Amino acid sequence: MVTENKTAVKEIELLSENNNRRLDYLDILESESIHIFREVAGQFERPALLFSGGKDSIVLVHLALKAFRPGKFPFPLVHIDTGHNFQEALDFRDELANTIGEKLIVRSVADTIKEKNLTEQKGKFASRNALQTYTLLDTIEEFKFDACIGGARRDEEKARAKERIFSVRDEFGQWDPKLQRPELWNTYNGRIHKGENVRVFPISNWTELDIWNYIKRNEIALPSIYFAHDREVLEWQGQLVATSEFIQLDEADKVSVKKVRYRTVGDMTCTAAVESTAANIDDIIKEIIATKTSERGETRIDDRVSEAAMEDRKKNGYF
Amino acid sequence: MDILRFITAGSVDDGKSTMIGRLLYDSKSIMIDQLEAIEKQSKNKEDGIIDLALLTDGLRAEREQGITIDVAYKYFSTPKRKFIIADAPGHTQYTRNMVTGASNSDLAIILVDARNGVVEQTRRHSIITSLLNIPHVVVAINKMDLVNNSEDVYNNIVIDYEAVATSLGLKDITYIPISAINGDNIVEKSPVFPWYEGESLLHILENVEVANDINYTDARFPVQYVIRPQTDALHDYRGYAGKVVSGIYKVGDKIIVQPSGLESTISAIEIGGKEVAEAFAPQSVVLHVSDDIDISRGDVIVQKDNQPSVENELDVLLCWMGNKPLIPGNKYLLQINSRLTRAVVKEIEYKLDVNTLLKEPAPEQAALNDIVKVKIKTASPIPFDSYKKLRVNGGAILIDETSNVTVGACMIQ
Numbered sequence: 038m039v040t041e042n043k044t045a046v047k048e049i050e051l052l053s054e055n056n057n058r059r060l061d062y063l064d065i066l067e068s069e070s071i072h073i074f075r076e077v078a079g080q081f082e083r084p085a086l087l088f089s090g091g092k093d094s095i096v097l098v099h100l101a102l103k104a105f106r107p108g109k110f111p112f113p114l115v116h117i118d119t120g121h122n123f124q125e126a127l128d129f130r131d132e133l134a135n136t137i138g139e140k141l142i143v144r145s146v147a148d149t150i151k152e153k154n155l156t157e158q159k160g161k162f163a164s165r166n167a168l169q170t171y172t173l174l175d176t177i178e179e180f181k182f183d184a185c186i187g188g189a190r191r192d193e194e195k196a197r198a199k200e201r202i203f204s205v206r207d208e209f210g211q212w213d214p215k216l217q218r219p220e221l222w223n224t225y226n227g228r229i230h231k232g233e234n235v236r237v238f239p240i241s242n243w244t245e246l247d248i249w250n251y252i253k254r255n256e257i258a259l260p261s262i263y264f265a266h267d268r269e270v271l272e273w274q275g276q277l278v279a280t281s282e283f284i285q286l287d288e289a290d291k292v293s294v295k296k297v298r299y300r301t302v303g304d305m306t307c308t309a310a311v312e313s314t315a316a317n318i319d320d321i322i323k324e325i326i327a328t329k330t331s332e333r334g335e336t337r338i339d340d341r342v343s344e345a346a347m348e349d350r351k352k353n354g355y356f
Numbered sequence: 357m358d359i360l361r362f363i364t365a366g367s368v369d370d371g372k373s374t375m376i377g378r379l380l381y382d383s384k385s386i387m388i389d390q391l392e393a394i395e396k397q398s399k400n401k402e403d404g405i406i407d408l409a410l411l412t413d414g415l416r417a418e419r420e421q422g423i424t425i426d427v428a429y430k431y432f433s434t435p436k437r438k439f440i441i442a443d444a445p446g447h448t449q450y451t452r453n454m455v456t457g458a459s460n461s462d463l464a465i466i467l468v469d470a471r472n473g474v475v476e477q478t479r480r481h482s483i484i485t486s487l488l489n490i491p492h493v494v495v496a497i498n499k500m501d502l503v504n505n506s507e508d509v510y511n512n513i514v515i516d517y518e519a520v521a522t523s524l525g526l527k528d529i530t531y532i533p534i535s536a537i538n539g540d541n542i543v544e545k546s547p548v549f550p551w552y553e554g555e556s557l558l559h560i561l562e563n564v565e566v567a568n569d570i571n572y573t574d575a576r577f578p579v580q581y582v583i584r585p586q587t588d589a590l591h592d593y594r595g596y597a598g599k600v601v602s603g604i605y606k607v608g609d610k611i612i613v614q615p616s617g618l619e620s621t622i623s624a625i626e627i628g629g630k631e632v633a634e635a636f637a638p639q640s641v642v643l644h645v646s647d648d649i650d651i652s653r654g655d656v657i658v659q660k661d662n663q664p665s666v667e668n669e670l671d672v673l674l675c676w677m678g679n680k681p682l683i684p685g686n687k688y689l690l691q692i693n694s695r696l697t698r699a700v701v702k703e704i705e706y707k708l709d710v711n712t713l714l715k716e717p718a719p720e721q722a723a724l725n726d727i728v729k730v731k732i733k734t735a736s737p738i739p740f741d742s743y744k745k746l747r748v749n750g751g752a753i754l755i756d757e758t759s760n761v762t763v764g765a766c767m768i769q
Contacts, residue, residue, distance in 0.1 A: 055572045058604070058636045062359045062438045067628075071640035072599045075580040079653045079694060103628040104597065104640070107590055108583040192431045199428045205760075217426055218762040219452060219677050221459040222751045223599075224691055228760040242440055244431050 063251050066243055067100065072223060073202060073239040074104040077184050078111040080227040081235070084184040085177075088114040088134075088141070090126035091302040092259055093188030093240065096248055098133060099257055100239060112186070113140040117172050119165040120147045121283045121304040129260040144176045161285050162278070164306045174210045177234055184227065184235045192244040193333055202241050208232035245300075245332045246325055253318045262299045263321070265313045269294050276309035276336075300325075301336045309336045357435070360566055363442040363457040363490070365481035366467030371498045375467065375536035375557075376430060376443060382543040383558060385432035427457040436562045451484065451710060451725040452677045455765050458488040459751060462566045465494045465557075470503045470533070474516040480710045482517075486524040487673060487727070487767060489747055491569045493521070493529045494560055500549070501535040507551040524713070530560055570637050574741065575603025576664065576749045577657040578693035583642060595626065595642035596651055601693065601748040603659070605643065606634040610660040613651050614739035619660065620645040637748075654695035656739040656749075664739045664749060670732045671769040673708070673743075674701075674722070678756060678763030681721035682728070688763065690734055692752035698735040699754070705729040732766070743767040 060068070077084050086101060088094045101110055114134055118127070134141035146165045149172040150157060158164055177185065191198045201217050203225045218226055227235050240248070252259065270277040271284070272291045278284060280292055283306050297310035298321070315321045328335070366372035379385075430441040442457030444450065458464065464485045468478055485493060495517055503509040510533045521529050532541060533549050534557060540546035543558045554560070583595040605611075609622045624644040625635045635641040643657060651657070658664060676682050682701060690699035706715040708727040715729075722728045743750030754764030 051572075055570075056567075058570075058572065059358065059567050060638070062357045065359050065638065068599060068638055068640040072580070075597050075640070076694070078581045105583060106629050107593060108585045108595075111581075191429045195428075198430065199426060214426075219426070219456040219765070221456055221753055221762070221765050222748070223460070223601075224693065224751070224753050226691065226753060226755055226760070226762045228689070228755060230760060242429070242431070244433070244438075246433070247438070 063247065063254060066240075066247060067103070067251070069223075069242065070100045070239040071104040073225070073237065074101055074186070076203075076225050076227070077186060077237050078105070080225070081184040083180065083182050084112040084186060084237075085115045085142075085180065085182045086110070086112050086186045087173075087188070088116050088130065089188075089302070090116070090122070090130035090133075090260060091188070092248060092252065092263060093190065095129075095133065095257060095259060096243075096251060097186065097188050097239065098137070099255060102137065110139050113142050113180075115142045115144070115176060115180075115182075115185070117169050117176065118143050118145045119169050119304050120145060121165055121281075121306050123260070123262055123299075123302060123305060125260045125262045126302050129258075142176070142180070144172050144179075146172045148172075149175060161273075161287075162306045163283070163285075164304060166304060166307055170210065177210070182234060183229065184237055186237045186239060188240055189238050190243050190245070190248075191238075191241050200238065200241070202238050203227050204236045204238065205229060206234050206236060210234070212236075246322070249318065249322050249325060253322065260302065262302060265296050265298045265316050265320075267294055268297050268310065270297060270310060273309075277312065278309055279305055281305045299336070300332055311335060357433075357437060358567065359438045359440060360463060360561060360564065361440045361442065361461050362463040362465060362561065363444060363454070363461040364465045364467065365444070365454060365485070366465075366477075366498075370467040370469050371536045372443075372467050375465075375496065375498065375534070375542070376441060378536050378539050378542045379441075379558065380430065380432050382539055383432050383434060427453055434558070434562055439561065451480070451675065451727070454481065454484050455488060455675045455677075458484055458490055459765065461488075461490050462569060463492040463494065463561070463564060464490045465496050468495060468497045468513055468517070470497050470499045470509055470513065473513045474520060476711045478517070479520055479712070482520050482524055482526065483708075483710050483713055486526055487675075489744060489767075491528065492564050492566075493526050494557070495529060495531045496557060497531065497533050498536050500533045500540065501538055505533070505535075505548045507549075510549075510552075528564075530554065530564075532557055532560065571602040571746060571748075572604055572636060573602075574662055574664075574746055574749075575605055575659045576601045576741070576746070577605065577643060578695065578749075579651055579653055579655045579657065580694045581653060582651070595644055596657065597640075597642050598657075598694070599640045600635050600637045602637045602746055603662075604634055604636045605641075605657075605659075611645065611657050612660050612663065613649065614656045614658060614664060615666045615737045616650065616655065617666075618647075618649045618651075620647040620649055622646075654697075656693070656695070658739070664741045664746075666737045666739045668734045668737045670734065670738075670740070670766075672730050672732050672752075673767040673769060674728050674730050674732075674754070675765040675767075676722040676724060676726045676728065676763065677765060678761065679724055680756075680763075681723050682726075682730075682764070683721050684730075687757065689755040689757055690732065690738075690752050690766070691755060692738060692740060692766075692768075693749065695738055697738055699732050701754075702731040702733050705731065740768050742769055744769075 146169050201220045269280045298313040428443045432439050444453040444457035466481050514531050534541040541556050545556045579596045579598045581597040623646040625632050626642040684703050687700050704718040706729050741749040750768045752766040753762050756763045
């Protein structure tokens, strides 16, 4: 009887100890992402981390630091520079790579256009979004990358909602949604044939709000354009597009200086700003909780082309 | 705030997509631009009714062919919890998809059409739920509006389902009457079921205890990667990076590395670069041991007093996912956590009828979506636990070495 009581007491003690071993949702997401990073390191010969200077890829870098320090990253950072990027994001990119002492490879879409004699898009918001796929595929070939880690999230868009965490691309970089490998438990199958590569998405299960809450909790620095600032913008079909040498203005265009911030950071030609006075992370999180528009819907001009715009670009080798 | 991962099982006809759409819409997880996009597509847009099912509709490739590919993931959160929905199509030929979605789920919502009651498909979904060992089940009896919200109809379905649940050994089942199309009992408790004493679906999802599902007893740490900076300052640093899939590790614990059987002691534990006294599931950490022994990717570090099985002959319940049939005698790669080994499927013992759970005589080959009991021999002994006891160290995949495709899901017995 006495021993029974002792066992019971011990069990209760164990239970209450385990009650203290509860992870917060951000801890769970972080652990899952670190696990994915380490699977890449364990399974591939020549991986790369695609890094743009945007918030999602900045979070990726921080997760990689947690996954591999005090060792070096088992991959370089790679940026496909369209030439239409925000200078603030480029400066941030260089500074971060420098601070953490990791290798940064930059390949330029402008060079690909010259070398391959490609035709640039014409029009008001002539975008190099489609052309960057060529540079990406060339870069994959140049360095023989077998895995490219990217910051896409499944909550962004419905084509992404169906993508695996390890997503196999053929030698043309194409995604075939019908031939995806089943992905079970936390077991990732990264085996590929020569010439193929795998796109890996460690933050698949994070939402926009998760990213911001994580940035806040870990005090992660971001490029200044994510915070409210004065900028000359063009109002175009309800969206605010920064004036720059890359977009053509007509006389009828309404241009004004507004207080804005960027919710996503892509090319200047296809990323819209949102009006905002949010000067710090807390204010941004409040705005995101209150917003009624999705991240890509509010800020991406390139997804508006058609209902299946993202699906088509992914099939062609885009992220 | 924690995370609940759940799968929804049911066909389009059961109102599965409408139910998910309702959860997203009524929990205010749908943004205006996404609503506008589905309003454009809704067939009944003239009468102002939005087809919420379209929210879960995916790719153009699917719309054109009227099919659903694989599993789609949806996200929403409330102040209490973050939710990850694995939306798997429920037709007969899609056992593979449900198994995939179920493998990571804490909970399954099984939808029953109140007009039809427990049908063959309900049984199939329940059998898969049981085979994949999903800890919690919600039986949502939908379309109650079409049976006059009748308590009798509801009660009869509950009685029928309880028989199924008992035969399968399902645990922790919650029943709820709903009307997805009207939003009854989805987010708020509805007055149309005055006889129903439970809570709304969202309330159930917010409050089901998942933290207790974590196993803190059987410590398992599959090594993913060895961190060796090899710099002057960190010349002797050697850290084993991986995730604690179950259990607890403390500095000073006596450990054994499997399958080698080498022994040592944990000398340090790091999380995100900081030293800690203990690590527990599901944390990703770096372990250090006090002896200079050979440990590499695929090894599992366990407590000396709590060992997994280490064998090269496995009894496996196998869900076949390949387009080409499984032929006994064929060689595959078996991957369990970070360990990859050659394996041969020696024989098929029987086939499981996923509608009845009856054992059928062994077929010569297993086809896509078949669930078969097989004997697998691996090239070398692997550390594992039975799937029923420890999901995180009892599930493995089979890979076709020539195509590199994942062709099988193994639940080790």
